[in-house]
Amino acid sequence: MSKDVLLYSGGMDSLIAWYYLQEPSTMYVDLGHKYAHKEKQAINLLPPSPVTFESNYGKAFEEDDAHIAGRNFYLAMYAAACGNDVIWLVTQAGEQNVPDRTPEFYEKSSQALTLIFGRVVELRNVFPVLHKHEMVRWYLGSGHPDVYLRVAWSCYNPPDNGALECGACGACFRKYIALEYSDVDTTGLFAHDIHQWGLVNYVSRLNEYPWQRVEAIVKVYLKHSERNLGKLFSFAPMRFGVGNPQGWE
Ligand SMILES: [Zn+2]
Numbered sequence: 672m673s674k675d676v677l678l679y680s681g682g683m684d685s686l687i688a689w690y691y692l693q694e695p696s697t698m699y700v701d702l703g704h705k706y707a708h709k710e711k712q713a714i715n716l717l718p719p720s721p722v723t724f725e726s727n728y729g730k731a732f733e734e735d736d737a738h739i740a741g742r743n744f745y746l747a748m749y750a751a752a753c754g755n756d757v758i759w760l761v762t763q764a765g766e767q768n769v770p771d772r773t774p775e776f777y778e779k780s781s782q783a784l785t786l787i788f789g790r791v792v793e794l795r796n797v798f799p800v801l802h803k804h805e806m807v808r809w810y811l812g813s814g815h816p817d818v819y820l821r822v823a824w825s826c827y828n829p830p831d832n833g834a835l836e837c838g839a840c841g842a843c844f845r846k847y848i849a850l851e852y853s854d855v856d857t858t859g860l861f862a863h864d865i866h867q868w869g870l871v872n873y874v875s876r877l878n879e880y881p882w883q884r885v886e887a888i889v890k891v892y893l894k895h896s897e898r899n900l901g902k903l904f905s906f907a908p909m910r911f912g913v914g915n916p917q918g919w920e
Contacts, residue, residue: 673756677797678746679721681713683823683846684761687810688797689719692759697721700749702729704739706829713824724749737827737840743771744780751784751792758784763798763806765884774799803845804852804887817855830862838863844873848884851891866895 679685679697689697699714699721701707707729714721726749729739743760750758762772770776777794784792798806811817825846826836836843838861847865850857874892877885 674754675757675759676722676750676753676755677719677759678743678750678761679714679719681710681717681823682825683820683849684763684798684803684806684825686717686719686819686823687806687815688759688761690810690813690815691797691806694719695759698746698750698753698755699723700746701725702733702739702742702745703727703731704729704733705737706824706827709824709826709829713822716822717819722753741771743776744783747780747784747794748787751788756790756792758792758794759797760794761797763803764800765802765881767799802881802883802887804849805883807849807853807855811853811855820850820855821857821860833862835862836860838865848887848891851894852887 674696675692676696676698677685677688677692679689679699681699685697689695697719699710701711701723703726714723726745728745729742732741733739743762747758747760760777767773774796777796780794781792784794801809807820810820824836825842826840827842828837828840829835830837836846838847843861844865847857847861850860873888877888880888
């Protein structure tokens with residue numbers, strides 16, 4: 672019988688995956704990265720109880736923007752070394768354009784792990800076709816509590832002094848959009864007002880995103896139309912009036 676494990680972080684994505692896969696075994700590796708203590712706080716408050724390891728890989732190689740090159744393969748190595756045959760990882764649709772999140776990465780990592788460990792090992796993506804807001808919609812639609820989504824930790828750049836997520840990094844923005852899309856209250860969740868910087872950084876770049884993400888972002892900003900409608904339309908003619916934006920076909 673094959674042994675399965677979900678690579679878990681205490682974040683919203685892997686928490687939803689845990690429910691989606693019907694509560695499999697989980698593994699967390701503390702890489703010594705700068706937001707690991709926040710992940711561990713969230714893990715202590717959430718239902719999954721992962722097997723936990725400690726490593727200095729993230730402390731050694733974390734970049735200024737919190738990217739850790741090779742992270743996902745390193746985590747898969749840990750899971751394979753523990754005897755797991757099927758290793759589940761989350762890289763949802765719309766976020767599969769970096770080297771260790773692509774479909775090719777899953778395929779070739781499975782081949783490499785099988786070669787290295789001398790048995791069939793599969794690295795599988797839990798959500799190859801769902802976007803983050805669609806994952807949240809599935810989670811809530813299945814009757815799981817929204818409070819866990821607020822507790823889960825996603826921020827790459829937590830403020831030094833508090834329990835809040837920063838509200839000023841890409842992970843916070845994606846979480847905000849996914850929660851607000853399903854009308855989960857985000858009041859008090861983020862240290863910075865996402866409206867203040869999210870418009871400049873994301874609405875002006877809508878043509879870079881697949882239409883599902885564009886739809887989610889626009890829906891959330893229209894929902895908060897009193898604050899944002901004027902700003903949104905000041906960008907719209909500039910971005911949608913020329914050519915055929917990528918991902919809109
Ligand atoms: Zn953040």
